[in-house]
Amino acid sequence: xxANIRTAAARHFFIVGAPRAGTTxxxxxxxxxxxxxxxxxxxPHFFALPEAGDLGSRPVTDQNVWDEVAxxxxxxxxxxRDKSNYERLLRPLAGKVAAGEATAAYLHAPLAAAAxxxxxxxxxxxxILREPISRAVSQLRxxxxxxxxxxxxxxxxxxELDAASQSDRAMSQYLKRSLYAAALERYIDxxxxxxxxxxxxxxxxxxxxxxxxxxxxxxxxxxxxxxRWLVLPDNVGVEPRWPKxxxxxxxxxxxxxxxxxxxxxxxxxxxxxxxxxxxxQPLSDKLVHDLREYFEEDIRDTEHITGLDLSGWLQHALx
Numbered sequence: 413x414x415a416n417i418r419t420a421a422a423r424h425f426f427i428v429g430a431p432r433a434g435t436t437x438x439x440x441x442x443x444x445x446x447x448x449x450x451x452x453x454x455x456p457h458f459f460a461l462p463e464a465g466d467l468g469s470r471p472v473t474d475q476n477v478w479d480e481v482a483x484x485x486x487x488x489x490x491x492x493r494d495k496s497n498y499e500r501l502l503r504p505l506a507g508k509v510a511a512g513e514a515t516a517a518y519l520h521a522p523l524a525a526a527a528x529x530x531x532x533x534x535x536x537x538x539x540i541l542r543e544p545i546s547r548a549v550s551q552l553r554x555x556x557x558x559x560x561x562x563x564x565x566x567x568x569x570x571x572e573l574d575a576a577s578q579s580d581r582a583m584s585q586y587l588k589r590s591l592y593a594a595a596l597e598r599y600i601d602x603x604x605x606x607x608x609x610x611x612x613x614x615x616x617x618x619x620x621x622x623x624x625x626x627x628x629x630x631x632x633x634x635x636x637x638x639x640r641w642l643v644l645p646d647n648v649g650v651e652p653r654w655p656k657x658x659x660x661x662x663x664x665x666x667x668x669x670x671x672x673x674x675x676x677x678x679x680x681x682x683x684x685x686x687x688x689x690x691x692x693q694p695l696s697d698k699l700v701h702d703l704r705e706y707f708e709e710d711i712r713d714t715e716h717i718t719g720l721d722l723s724g725w726l727q728h729a730l731x
């Protein structure tokens with residue numbers, strides 16, 4: 413990317429993660445502000461490669477992006493590499509003074525902060541952090557439902573923790589995406605502390621109105637323009653009744669065929685049969701203890717970098 417990306421918006425912002433920490437809620441909320449244009453692809457991945465499984469079986473790319481946006485209005489995930497397409501996605505309508513997108517993969521992508529800074533040197537950055545163990549477990553449960561992995565959080569996190577102890581680093585997406593300090597330092601180095609807003613998922617859940625006030629202040633916009641009825645959605649999700657069957661159906665491609673051929677009404681009727689409300693099993697005391705030790709140094713570094721009170725994370729209450 414040589415020349416800077418050009419759009420009509422005076423202010424650009426990027427919600428950079430963390431995954432499973434409220435970025436979808438925040439992007440949805442900001443799209444309701446009359447002066448904000450949100451990219452119609454929530455996560456276009458322009459500045460970072462998608463993580464494994466992010467794009468699904470029918471990815472939105474430069475080849476089909478405008479057909480998909482026209483058909484669906486908005487898209488959760490895509491992989492846009494063409495600069496002209498990206499410029500168009502971020503180009504706001506008249507009356508919009510800020511434009512942004514929300515790709516959770518940007519937080520941990522080593523080159524994303526510098527790449528965004530090169531193209532948007534005056535951008536504002538928003539990161540939402542979640543207690544590390546809870547974040548990892550939440551992502552794991554989602555990936556089991558989506559058929560990306562098979563196994564319990566206890567088994568998978570123990571396996572990752574053992575692997576990390578051999579190489580002094582997290583070797584997969586679940587542990588590594590719960591480490592924040594180095595990632596935040598990259599953004600602060602690139603944009604300056606005053607243009608990087610770091611939020612806690614705890615506050616997104618307990619006082620979303622205050623979170624929106626902080627974001628509006630960062631973007632020099634009025635928080636009063638958000639709809640009064642805006643509240644945090646209850647995004648508890650579902651889990652498959654038969655995980656092994658669900659995993660096989662997705663991996664074999666049969667589930668994708670079902671989605672394309674079965675009517676929406678029949679899909680809705682069948683969902684309670686195939687899925688159930690989450691009934692998570694608690695992690696063992698031993699694993700929680702070991703994970704606390706693993707994350708402790710990073711939590712303290714993150715607390716120092718951000719000035720946030722993260723003392724509750726050191727005790728860890730799985731939420």
